[in-house]
Amino acid sequence: MTQALARLPGLGPRSARRAVLHLIKKRETALVPLVAALQAVERNLVTCAVCGNVDTRDPCGVCTDPRRDxxxxxxxxxxxxxxxxxxxxxxxxxxxxxxxxxxxxxxxxxxxxxxxxxxxxxxxxxxxxxxxxxxxxxxxxxxxxxxxxxxxxxxxxxxxLAQGLPVGGELDYLDEGTLALALRARRLVE
The missing domain is CATH 3.40.1360.10 (Dna Topoisomerase Vi A Subunit; Chain: A, domain 2)
Structure with missing residues (x-):
């Protein structure tokens, strides 16, 4: 189980070990519901034929939402x-x-x-x-x-999409590509 978890993005071997130990320790409150949730996902998950989203129905909730533009x-x-x-x-x-x-x-x-x-x-x-x-x-x-x-x-x-300076970003920490995009997309101060 540790090796399987370690293959997930953001989890290395040490994080996977900690997760497995937690799941074993909390078998009834963590492991059993997690297994049930993963089995439900495996049974019910489909790819939307219209847009490519994943959902439990096809077409997905985004494609069938009448409020969308x-x-x-x-x-x-x-x-x-x-x-x-x-x-x-x-x-x-x-x-x-x-x-x-x-x-x-x-x-x-x-x-x-x-x-x-x-x-x-x-x-x-x-x-x-x-x-x-x-x-x-x-x-x-x-x-x-x-x-x-x-x-x-x-x-x-x-x-x-517009590109350039991130909100809260400091010029000193930005790469040249981001700075170049921000300069090219400059606009009048309102």
């Missing part, structure tokens, strides 16, 4: 990105999960991502704006440019 679509790399954006409650539209990012080093090609499904979804109509919410990494930016090229001529406005 059906004219805006946010494209993300992974489900975790969708969850982070949705948790912030700053985007009220629909989502599309690509399932990764282009990476020559990792062997991830365009056909390995859900880009064709995105293009088909846009071609069905109804969307006025697509927000490309890719990570500010080389692979994320490469993916963003590839998706933008694929959507060119589709009639939708293709946007990207």
């Amino acid at each position: 059906t004219a805006s679509l946010c494209v993300v790399e992974e489900v975790a990105d969708l969850w982070a954006l949705d948790r912030a409650r700053l985007f009220a539209g629909r989502y599309h999960v690509l399932g990764g990012r282009l990476s020559a080093l990792d062997g991830v090609r365009p056909e390995d991502l859900a880009v064709d499904a995105l293009v088909a979804r846009i071609a069905e109509g109804g969307f006025a704006e697509v927000v490309l919410a890719m990570n500010a990494t080389l692979e994320g930016q490469t993916t963003m440019h590839y998706v933008a090229e694929r959507l060119a001529g589709s009639g939708v406005r293709v946007m990207q």
